[in-house]
Amino acid sequence: MGQADYESQEDILVPAATADDNVTGDLRAPLYIAWQITNECNLACLHCIEESGPGKAFKDELDAKQVFSILEQFVDLEVPYLSFSGGEPMVHTQFFEMVKYVCARNGQLKIETNGHYLTPENCERLKELNVKAVQVSLDGASRETFKRMRVGGDFDKTIEGVRNLRAAGVPIEVNFSPASFNVHEIGAVVDLAYELGAYSFYTGRTMYTGNAVKTWHRLTPSEEQYDKFFGVLHKKTGEYRGRMRVYFHEMGLLEELRYRLRHPAALLIVLPNGLVKLINALPFVCGDLRRQTLGEIWANFQNAWKDPRVTKFVEDLAGNPAKTAALHQWVYL
Amino acid sequence: MTTVDSMGNFFKTSTGCRTKRRAISISAILCFSGIIEQDGDRVDCVDSGQIVCVWRLRFNLLHSWWIFHNAALGVTPMKLANYVKFREEKFGGVLFETRSEKVYALNPTAAAVVREIEAGRDEGDIVRHLTERYRDPDGTIEREAVAFIANLRQMKLVQD
Numbered sequence A: 001m002g003q004a005d006y007e008s009q010e011d012i013l014v015p016a017a018t019a020d021d022n023v024t025g026d027l028r029a030p031l032y033i034a035w036q037i038t039n040e041c042n043l044a045c046l047h048c049i050e051e052s053g054p055g056k057a058f059k060d061e062l063d064a065k066q067v068f069s070i071l072e073q074f075v076d077l078e079v080p081y082l083s084f085s086g087g088e089p090m091v092h093t094q095f096f097e098m099v100k101y102v103c104a105r106n107g108q109l110k111i112e113t114n115g116h117y118l119t120p121e122n123c124e125r126l127k128e129l130n131v132k133a134v135q136v137s138l139d140g141a142s143r144e145t146f147k148r149m150r151v152g153g154d155f156d157k158t159i160e161g162v163r164n165l166r167a168a169g170v171p172i173e174v175n176f177s178p179a180s181f182n183v184h185e186i187g188a189v190v191d192l193a194y195e196l197g198a199y200s201f202y203t204g205r206t207m208y209t210g211n212a213v214k215t216w217h218r219l220t221p222s223e224e225q226y227d228k229f230f231g232v233l234h235k236k237t238g239e240y241r242g243r244m245r246v247y248f249h250e251m252g253l254l255e256e257l258r259y260r261l262r263h264p265a266a267l268l269i270v271l272p273n274g275l276v277k278l279i280n281a282l283p284f285v286c287g288d289l290r291r292q293t294l295g296e297i298w299a300n301f302q303n304a305w306k307d308p309r310v311t312k313f314v315e316d317l318a319g320n321p322a323k324t325a326a327l328h329q330w331v332y333l
Numbered sequence B: 001m002t003t004v005d006s007m008g009n010f011f012k013t014s015t016g017c018r019t020k021r022r023a024i025s026i027s028a029i030l031c032f033s034g035i036i037e038q039d040g041d042r043v044d045c046v047d048s049g050q051i052v053c054v055w056r057l058r059f060n061l062l063h064s065w066w067i068f069h070n071a072a073l074g075v076t077p078m079k080l081a082n083y084v085k086f087r088e089e090k091f092g093g094v095l096f097e098t099r100s101e102k103v104y105a106l107n108p109t110a111a112a113v114v115r116e117i118e119a120g121r122d123e124g125d126i127v128r129h130l131t132e133r134y135r136d137p138d139g140t141i142e143r144e145a146v147a148f149i150a151n152l153r154q155m156k157l158v159q160d
Helices: A064-076 A095-104 A120-129 A143-149 A155-168 A183-195 A212-219 A223-239 A253-262 A294-304 A308-319 A321-326 B021-045 B050-072 B108-118 B123-133 B140-154
Strands: A032-036 A081-085 A108-113 A133-137 A172-176 A198-204 A245-249 A267-270 A275-277 A284-288 B002-004 B010-012 B084-089 B092-097 B102-106
Touching: A064 A095, A064 A294, A081 A095, A095 A108, A095 A120, A120 A155, A133 A155, A133 A198, A143 A155, A155 A172, A172 A183, A183 A198, A183 A223, A223 A245, A253 A308, A253 A321, A267 A294, A284 A294, A284 A308, A308 A321, B084 B108, B092 B108, B102 B108, B108 B123, B108 B140, B123 B140
Parallel strands: A032 A081, A032 A267, A081 A108, A108 A133, A133 A172, A172 A198, A198 A245
Antiparallel strands: A267 A275, A275 A284, B002 B010, B002 B102, B084 B092, B092 B102
16 A cells, blocks of 8 residues: 555644534534433422423434434534433433443433432443443532422432442432522532532523513523622632543633534433424524434434524524523424 | 634633743653652662662653653654544534633644544554655644644644
8 A cells, every 4th residue: 555645734633613603504413412201300490491301301302213323423423422311311211221231232321310219330430331420410518409400309318329329339410500599508519519520510500481481580690699609719719620520611602502503512401202402592403313313313413503594583582581491482494 | 723612612822932842851851850859868768678679669660661752753652632532523523621721723734633532543653654754844744843843742632
């Protein structure tokens, strides 16, 4: 075999695009798929953007055959990273089979759960299956605040679940949703997450959508509370540097969406019925995995971000932030 | 180097320093002396297990010499770190570090290096293999491949 010419490059890691370009368009498939595998949940949280809860499964959720056919496409297109969320993903009847399918094919899988089904046996099983991480929602450092946010939830059970994960050796992430009545506990929750063995901690502003629309008056922190909240997070980021990563998004939704218009994420949001959303914070649907292939949907996704209806929706948010209340009235692109 | 956050947003970071073979040798020497010291202490302190410890010391000396020898020759076995995934793309490829949820975009040369790592080749083999495939009269490929591998090590995207 003859030698090919080598074109020298100044920097070996120069990518296909720079920070100002839309690099997502150069990828042949998404890098991350966040799949809400069911809308059913054992809890009815005040802030739930999916309006999940007991008896809230969609009537048209995917059946087992459809689920595994879709998973096969994810594997075939080498999507490197998947997450299963809900609702509560662990109540899905095929949950462990789905986890097994992905992990056995070398997929990196994260589970996002409320922690109520993290029994020692289930944690052992997740470890055996080699999930990449389990993210547990912990919206308070005390029983009182936790229970106010997570209606029907049990703080002790959640903590016990996280301890079971640690005992089994499953990597742990903790997620926190701020509310007017729990923001003062943020420092204590970060400390608790570290004590429980988490390697990452996530938080950001609570969104005005889903259940939060009905509970906003008692849910939303004031800007003054948010200032203190982010101040503590900055401090904690430094305090835990090298031991636990503290991630938080200070940006408001409008700024985030304006940014995404220029830099779409290489991320698809899959709903329990197979519809694919552009991003959680917008009502736009760019595909249906029951009728289209992942490849077709990925191509639609690139164009959908350029659709004038998407731009208009984002710009209208500047004048009317309450437009996010209608995120579940899907708009098909 | 260019990275992407969990939302697929690419951003620039600076490229790291370029590794030279001397740096590899120095690190091997440090590792070598650390092992001797550790086992030397055990020999002094443990009576009943002294023979076992002496044998372990000898084994470790031999093992350390082998590591040192290989490292000095640039033949350290390598593989992608546990949480790193690679995917080929038209522009080269992407490395996704799923714990930090960062993605690194690779040009074709960098992607070729990662393919070699995935094939189980060591640093020396990778460089040899690439220079066999491409004309490299001024040693550019070798320099860039070595620098890239050093970057991967520095960012803990590979493990030896």
